[in-house]
Amino acid sequence: xxxxxxxxKYLVTQMGNDKSIKCEQNLGHDTMYWYKQDSKKFLKxxxxxxxxxxxxxxxxxxxxxxxxxxxxxxNLHINSLELGDSAVYFCASSRKTGGSYxxxxxxxxRLTVT
Amino acid sequence: DAxxxxxxxxxxxxxxxxxxxxxxxTISGNEYVYWYRQIxxxxxxxxxxxxxxxxxxxxxxxxxxxxxxSSTLILxxxxxxxTAVYYCIVIYGGATNKLIFGTGTLLAVQP
Numbered sequence: 001x002x003x004x005x006x007x008x009k010y011l012v013t014q015m016g017n018d019k020s021i022k023c024e025q026n027l028g029h030d031t032m033y034w035y036k037q038d039s040k041k042f043l044k045x046x047x048x049x050x051x052x053x054x055x056x057x058x059x060x061x062x063x064x065x066x067x068x069x070x071x072x073x074x075n076l077h078i079n080s081l082e083l084g085d086s087a088v089y090f091c092a093s094s095r096k097t098g099g100s101y102x103x104x105x106x107x108x109x110r111l112t113v114t
Numbered sequence: 115d116a117x118x119x120x121x122x123x124x125x126x127x128x129x130x131x132x133x134x135x136x137x138x139x140t141i142s143g144n145e146y147v148y149w150y151r152q153i154x155x156x157x158x159x160x161x162x163x164x165x166x167x168x169x170x171x172x173x174x175x176x177x178x179x180x181x182x183x184s185s186t187l188i189l190x191x192x193x194x195x196x197t198a199v200y201y202c203i204v205i206y207g208g209a210t211n212k213l214i215f216g217t218g219t220l221l222a223v224q225p
Contacts, residue, residue, distance in 0.1 A: 035213075043152075043215040056212055098208065099205040105159065
């Protein structure tokens, strides 16, 4: 069974569209994250939720809205997609929040905006 | 900004130990040293972490100097599948768990 799964794996869409990426973890973890890896391979955190509560919100355009319906799921909705949103988006989870807990990453969603 | 410095790339012969260095001279007492790796086109994978003591698990060993200003990740018997970018990350042990990835070390294991 996959510990952290993401759907879809690939997403190609046009500028201006709205799209969602879903993430699920079956590890029983309390904390989930979204990271973005751009074309230069830099990985940056975007958001973190702990027990459905937003705890990290980096400087991300408000076109990006995370939603956590329960602690096993963290979805990312993106409005009015722009070319610069093209990237690989990784979801991750950890048992709890705090620096002593390792994070487990999903396989990524490769978003291409044309 | 990442608080660590790593070599851009390293080579290692298959079957030999791979020793990946990391400098974190500004580390504070409550900050952990973590290692993750990213194999091409996959999500980052947790390897090991430590605070003060050396650590070993089924994947690797982590050696932290006594002054904690540097560390070395050791893969005891590198295989071709260990070719990846290895990230050394320093993270505060407090309430939030925000990983800040630098550029990492590209380890190329040669046959």
